[in-house]
Amino acid sequence: MSTPEPDQGFAEFFRTCLPVLTRTLTALTSDTRAVDDVAQDALVIAASRWHDIRSYDKPEAWVLKVAIRLMRRWQQRVSREAPLDLVDVVEQVHDVEAVHSALRSLSPRHREVVALHHLLGYSVSEIAAVLVVGESTVRTHLTRGRAELRRILGGSS
Structure with a gap:
């Protein structure tokens, strides 16, 4: 994935990064229940810090790191919850x-x-x-x- 130039803005970054995040998270976990939500949550966090991360060499790597952490937290929370009958x-x-x-x-x-x-x-x-x-x-x-x-x-x- 190529990193968009800062003048392209966050909307373009979101558009190009979301599919990469979902594919990567799907590849990293066999539990795909929350992949879309986690990817979007990571991008929401990125949006709030866009003024800083847009200047990073690879802002998508920062977002991926956030997404992986969010996915781990989600998996830990789900594993602690017993199924409800x-x-x-x-x-x-x-x-x-x-x-x-x-x-x-x-x-x-x-x-x-x-x-x-x-x-x-x-x-x-x-x-x-x-x-x-x-x-x-x-x-x-x-x-x-x-x-x-x-x-x-x-x-x-």
């Missing part, structure tokens, strides 16, 4: 209304994704098609929604 949660809580109440307390998007996946059995790709979002977005909302349900229902069991 709503059937097990209902059995533990012994109160279906508590589960429904917890679901209603989630943000609308988290609630939609968790309900479609766990209650209706939709796959990630089916949810992405229904909600017209990317699969990585669905996985992110599932992860965050599950974590929030665990937090809410932890006091109920």
